[in-house]
Amino acid sequence: MTASPLPTLPTLCFAAAGLTASPMARRFGTERAVLVALFALAAGLGIRVVPATWALLTGTVLGMSGLAVGNVLLPALLRAHFPQRVSVLTGVYTTVMALGATPAAAVAVPVANGLDSPSLGLAVWALPAVAALLVWSLVRAPHVLTAGGGPAAYVSPWTMARTRLGKLVTAYFALQALNCYALVGRLPTLLSDQGMSRGAAGAMPAAPRARASRPRSRCSPSCGPPGDCGPRSWWSRRAC
DSSP states (O other), rough: OOOOGGGHHHHHHHHHHGGGGGHHHHHHHHHHHHHHHHHHHHHHHHTTTSSHHHHHHHHHHHHHHHHHHHHHHHHHHHHHTTOHHHHHHHHHHHHHHHHHHHHHHHHHHHHHHHOOHHHHHHHHHHHHHHHHHHHTTTTOOOOBBBBBBBOOOOHHHHHHSSSHHHHHOOOHHHHHHHHHHHHHHHHHHEEEEEEEETHHHHTTHHHHHHHHOOOOOOOOHHHHOOSSSSSSSSSHHHHO
16 A cells, blocks of 8 residues: 555646745745755655665655745745856756656666665665765855845746746646656556666666756756857747
């Protein structure tokens, strides 16, 4: 019974916890909100060291909620810290995330087998999260002002969602997430049921991730000026 809802929990956490990212950023600041998110991620992954169903489910919810908040706030951090290089660094950080996920997916089962404990094999991934938490604790918010010299104005996400670009981006990420979570959550089980070894089945989702990590473009689909990252793409021109 535990295995059935487990692949669904990350998706539900991304949908629910992701909605709390903007309120947290407005109240505590984006940098502090990401710090809290990293703490939740590290704690959730660490809790799963306990070989019990409650620890597995609780740790997954806590860790994936932290991951969801951090994922939502990363674009805002790029704009705040690197306003002149948003397009380039968006491509860099998405590529780095894919590159990091690829070996992790490939070695997850061998690591658990090497430790002779599935729970330890899950909890060991708290170590990179703790390292990221320590590094991020040193980051401070930049002093961002508008052209008039005042603080930057708050823009409602619902206002942006009603624009043509907002609708296209929302649909794009919805379809991308559907494809990703269907593949990552179910493919290893399907392959294992067909006779493939657990290690090989667990490594299979790493293949499309490795392909997706190839840096095909330096530019993100933004409506910024062409000088930001060369000529805007056809998609960007059509969306705007």
